[in-house]
Amino acid sequence: xxxxxxxxxxxxxxxxxxxxxxxxxxxxxxxxxxxxxxxxxxxxxxxxxxxxxxxxxxxxxxxxxxxxxxxxxxxxxxxxxxxxxxxxxxxxxxxxxxxxxxxxxxxxxxxxxxxxxxxxxxxxxxxxxxxxxxxxxxxxxxxxxxxxxxxxxxxxxxxxxxxxxxxxxxxxxxxxxxxxxxxxxxxxxxxxxxxxxxxxxxxxxxxxxxxxxxxxxxxxxxxxxxxxxxxxxxxxxxxxxxxxxxxxxxxxxxxxxxxxxxxxxxxxxxxxxxxxxxxxxxxxxxxxxxxxxxxxxxxxxxxxxxxxxxxxxxxxxxxxxxxxxxxxxxxxxxxxxxxxxxxxxxxxxxxxxxxxxxxxxxxxxxxxxxxxxxxxxxxxxxxxxxxxxxxxxxxxxxxxxxxxxxxxxxxxxxxxxxxxxxxxxxxxxxxxxxxxxxxxxxxxxxxxxx
Amino acid sequence: xxxxxxxxxxxxxxxxxxxxxxxxxxxxxxxxxxxxxxxxxxxxxxxxxxxxxxxxxxxxxxxxxxxxxxxxxxxxxxxxxxxxxxxxxxxxxxxxxxxxxxxxxxxxxxxxxxxxxxxxxx
Numbered sequence: 001x002x003x004x005x006x007x008x009x010x011x012x013x014x015x016x017x018x019x020x021x022x023x024x025x026x027x028x029x030x031x032x033x034x035x036x037x038x039x040x041x042x043x044x045x046x047x048x049x050x051x052x053x054x055x056x057x058x059x060x061x062x063x064x065x066x067x068x069x070x071x072x073x074x075x076x077x078x079x080x081x082x083x084x085x086x087x088x089x090x091x092x093x094x095x096x097x098x099x100x101x102x103x104x105x106x107x108x109x110x111x112x113x114x115x116x117x118x119x120x121x122x123x124x125x126x127x128x129x130x131x132x133x134x135x136x137x138x139x140x141x142x143x144x145x146x147x148x149x150x151x152x153x154x155x156x157x158x159x160x161x162x163x164x165x166x167x168x169x170x171x172x173x174x175x176x177x178x179x180x181x182x183x184x185x186x187x188x189x190x191x192x193x194x195x196x197x198x199x200x201x202x203x204x205x206x207x208x209x210x211x212x213x214x215x216x217x218x219x220x221x222x223x224x225x226x227x228x229x230x231x232x233x234x235x236x237x238x239x240x241x242x243x244x245x246x247x248x249x250x251x252x253x254x255x256x257x258x259x260x261x262x263x264x265x266x267x268x269x270x271x272x273x274x275x276x277x278x279x280x281x282x283x284x285x286x287x288x289x290x291x292x293x294x295x296x297x298x299x300x301x302x303x304x305x306x307x308x309x310x311x312x313x314x315x316x317x318x319x320x321x322x323x324x325x326x327x328x329x330x331x332x333x334x335x336x337x338x339x340x341x342x343x344x345x346x347x348x349x350x351x352x353x354x355x356x357x358x359x360x361x362x363x364x365x366x367x368x369x370x371x372x373x374x375x376x377x378x379x380x381x382x383x384x385x386x387x388x389x390x391x392x393x394x395x396x397x398x399x400x401x402x403x404x405x406x407x408x409x410x411x412x413x414x415x416x417x418x419x420x421x422x423x424x425x426x427x428x429x430x431x432x433x434x435x436x437x438x439x440x441x442x443x444x445x446x447x448x449x450x
Numbered sequence: 451x452x453x454x455x456x457x458x459x460x461x462x463x464x465x466x467x468x469x470x471x472x473x474x475x476x477x478x479x480x481x482x483x484x485x486x487x488x489x490x491x492x493x494x495x496x497x498x499x500x501x502x503x504x505x506x507x508x509x510x511x512x513x514x515x516x517x518x519x520x521x522x523x524x525x526x527x528x529x530x531x532x533x534x535x536x537x538x539x540x541x542x543x544x545x546x547x548x549x550x551x552x553x554x555x556x557x558x559x560x561x562x563x564x565x566x567x568x569x570x571x572x
Binding site for chain 1: 457459461462463464467468471472473474475512524525526527530532535536537540541543544545546547548549550551552553554555556557
């Protein structure tokens, strides 16, 4: 991707006071990446976002032009060039530089970030490591039987959600992709589907379920292996199953019969699995169960991804380094080791000595030891809005918002690439622009030609 | 009330998600990530009321103080707490990721104790 190409995606400003409509704009708030939003734009505000959900409306209507400097160095307004120079100095002077975030950046910017990590022999990690990173590890362990959301809409008659609350995290999931659509083989939409939700908490999503199964906290692994055993016809002690999972044995038997009997089943799983006891073992269990079910019928599993381009981050880092997140370049070639090269660890273990965070907020979302270490080292932060992380950064860039001010490509949660259709231009640089300028300076400092 | 052990589930909520877009220093986000949902049965048993200030302490002694709100009927079984994912809940995570890259961020064991009754604060 060249800068000329990104320029081609730049939005044109509307005449002052005139309304402009952007059809089929793409919402990048969550991993659903709905690309059917009609935006009404007046000057530098979106005043209507037709078809957007509550989260999408909040995303579009609250991203106007930030009244902040595009660059702050040690809290003081600075010229962009000064910020780029300082950022490049920080990153090239560190012995253990880390780059983190990227899940709310377009693929074009992610690609530049990986290049910088490569030049500086740094570690690159994305917010995947603190959401579905364990699922990424599980994909490598047991593989992934996957499908597109289009297949779900057109074919899936058994829809399961496990440890996921799309009613609050992905509000259009049900209506646009999974439960309600009238599909090629599901002419009656919702009536042709059975919805099963498994969770430790009776979430708002539970109301949408035909069957809600409330399991004991921290017992996902045991529940999933109960189903694996039932799929294989292994005898189980009903009392022990109920004691371990908190759910009657007969409920699991009934669910397995439904899973075997459906034409096409899918399990969407969330961070209820990956963030809790078991982590990657939980994800491995659900992926292995899905694989098992294909002996009886067609079955797939998809992680419900949170941020708008977290799936893009996995794809870009994978195609650039061979690994999806937590990649270290200190030996001059990529190495992958979650628990060692992931940002929660490099910070909490006090190994990183400088950092660049892009479209993320570790000073609000990380453990206290990790926050304390990040606050103690020089770091650069890129974000569209002011956050605890940008406030503490040595160099902070206010960047234009992807999908609203800038174009590019994002990946929906099912790995389908979607183009962005921005609404109005921003005076702030894009994260692609900032990262490209930093990369040029890094290469100059390191004496890299070209 | 005596200090008692619970399991804490941080998670996404609609107001938390909208609050991120509005701005993390705005009221909606700050209010949402500081509200601890408690099962009505636990509140009755412990003599807690809406707005009481409690202290949650994690396994390594890290602690936060939050106001409590009654969970909707049947949302939470007794013994389970819920809080919107964010700055406060993350303070209760430990730095250890157990080789996975992610600290245990849901299903955390915490102790809860009363700091101040809402009736006293007002």
